[in-house]
Amino acid sequence: MLKIAVIIGSLRQGSYNLQLAHTLKERYINKIDLEITDIRSLPFFDQDIELNPPQSVKELLVKIKAADAVFIITPEYNWSVPGVLKNAIDWLSRVDKVLIDKPVLTMGVSPGMMGTIRAQLHLREILASPGIQAKLLPPAGNEIYISSAGLKFDETTSRLVDDSTLRFIDRVIEKFIEFAK
């Protein structure tokens, strides 16, 4: 079974993006093995300590290296990626460069209408940079922008319940599994 490390771009306890990760973990339990990583404990990237980084960084590096693929599930902050996510990616882009050739799927949830489009466009540019060179699932037909989160997530269960969105994600996940094999 494909082992997938998940990076969430929000630290918020009630994060819709985290709720999406939990939804995927449960929905595809027989297809993929999702592990949600911790980026909250990472310090700010500091080139002076990159050769011997703190334990939290080492742990993230090991997890990403060991994973067959990575999901990045993120909100949009000020038309781009949240700083906490960029910081995590900066750590991952150095020394071992664990994202090179790693199959990556991006997705995002917003309460507004745009569904994180701008953040994910920036994210794709970042993921193409020399220290990263992730192997992105080609976006055409596979762009997961979830808008109007308040209407699509169940407040009680904290899970994505919108049927057409879930069926669309089902198709993208099937393609991603083939792509990442």
Ligand SMILES: Cc1cc2nc3c(=O)[nH]c(=O)nc-3n(C[C@H](O)[C@H](O)[C@H](O)COP(=O)(O)O)c2cc1C
């Ligand atoms: C600092 C900040 C900047 C934001 N900028 C945007 C934005 O550019 N576009 C957008 O659609 N939503 C923006 N939002 C609203 C987020 O989409 C919303 O807070 C969302 O719920 C965050 O994701 P989460 O639920 O996973 O924490 C912003 C929120 C914050 C806190």
